[in-house]
Amino acid sequence: MYNIIPGQVKEKATLSRMVTSNRLPHALLILGNAGYGGLSMAITLANHMICLNPLPESPCGECKACVKSTKLIHPDIHFSFPVIKKGTKKREDTTSKDFLIDWRAAIKEMPTMTYSDWATYIDAENKQLNINTKECNEIIQKLSLKSFESEFKVLILWMPEYLGKESNRLLKLIEEPPPNTKVIMIAEDQERILPTILSRCQLIRLNPVSDEVLKSHLLSTGVADNEALKSILNLSMGNYGTALKLINHNEQDFSTLLLDWLRMSYMVDKDPAKLIQWITSLSTQAKDLQKSFFRYGLHFFREYLIGMLSEGYKMKLSDAEIQVATKMKAIITYDKIEYIINELDSLVTLLDRNANMKVALLSSSITINELMKGKKQPELIA
Ligand SMILES: [Zn+2]
Known part of the structure; x- marks a missing residue:
């Protein structure tokens, strides 16, 4: 079941070995672009831990615990993730629990979902999602109870970047969790996690998937034919999530593509072949897809420009996109954005x-x- 996501062979082997040799650390941090599949790997890992007949390299997939785990309803696997306020509830009273049904459906639909995918899924594109105080208190309380059905209790905490200073509340839990309790965190941006949290976690770093592995995985799942695959592989650059989006013509989230393009353009003196290959692939994509990509770029830079020029303007960009924009600030100053827009x-x-x-x-x-x-x-x- 680790193989829902292609690649990451060494990392998956490390994780399953930790389970079978009973040497799982208290706290594990899986780090890498969401498209590399960290969330899915964390879920399989938790499933492996609670499986009643575990195989050396994976959960059995058939026992009662596996069935519940696959449906994301096992009572000993807890989830925490960034959210917004729910309905008429106040934000400080809302926690992940209020979004569990959406969460389960979103993962089923998008196993490699990004922060923006999730925000869009819960109609919160332009809102600031986070993990709040109440959530942290609930985590501590939930994990202090005895487990219900299995030997272990597992917390899967997605995107600890959005904990902010709340993470301090969890320090003690991560350092010295109650017996048989494991914390698995999945993050994209190491720099945005408190060093006190980082130093208490064992790190598993995910990597881009090779074209060969990505290709055979996509072919085996019957997602695309050989010809279309070639250009998709070139554009994805080892990111399974991006490949799936291109295959499904999901035009909502082009931020990874845009960022790749800017980065390769910046580096063109060093590696022109890479940029040319990427451009060739993009230019062979369907016209509507190309147009959506350029329109996305226009939207991104226009929002960014207005945001830079008018104080207090709330950019219609997701939090993740604002992070990207902030990183570019040093080299793409506002006077240059206008020309990129052109x-x-x-x-x-x-x-x-x-x-x-x-x-x-x-x-x-x-x-x-x-x-x-x-x-x-x-x-x-001009
Ligand atoms: Zn099982």
Whole structure:
């Protein structure tokens, strides 16, 4: 069951070995882009721990505990994740428990979901999700009770980045959990986790999946044919989540693609082949997908520009996107954004006119590179 997600072979072996040799640490932190499948691996790991007839490398998948675990309803596997206020409840009274039904459905639908996917799923795209004080108190209380059906109690805490200073409340629990209690955290951004939490966790770092592994996995699940796969693999760059989105034409979340493009444009002097391969793949995608991608870029940069220029403006971007924007601040100053917006605008026009998109994208990438590197002064471009 670890194999729902492709790749991460070494990491999966480490996790299953920890279970079978009974050497699981109190607290484990699985770190990596959501598209690498950390959440899914954490769920399988918890399932493996509570399985009644565990196999050396995976849970049996058939026992009573496995059935409940697969449905995410096992009473000894607890979930905590960032949320917003629910209905008429006050935010400080709302916890993950109020969103459990959505949570189960979202994971089933999107095993590699990102923070933005989750926010969209609960209609909270432009809201700040977090894990609040009440949630932390409930975690501590829940884990202090005896387990119900299995030897272990497991807490799966998704995105501890959104705990903020609340994480201090959990320090004692993580350092010295009650007997037979394990905490598994899944995070994307190490820098946003308190060092006091980090130092108490054993780290499992996930990596991009090789094209070969990704390809055979996608083919075996019958998701796409060989020809379409080639360009999807190039665009995904080892991210299973991105591959699934491209296959399903899920145009909601292009932030990873946009960021990859900007990064490769920035590095074009060092690795032009990589950028060209990526551009070739994008230009062979369906027109509506390309257009959605450029429109996403326009939306992103427009919001970012207004946000920079007008104090107090609430950007219509997800928290994760704002993080990305903040990281870019140093190299993409507001005077340059306008020119990037122009590039994206002209890409949309060129696409409508059936222009050669490979050439157009390459030219835009070079302009973006020069803007970021400061070789091209914005006032000279117009
Ligand atoms: Zn089982």
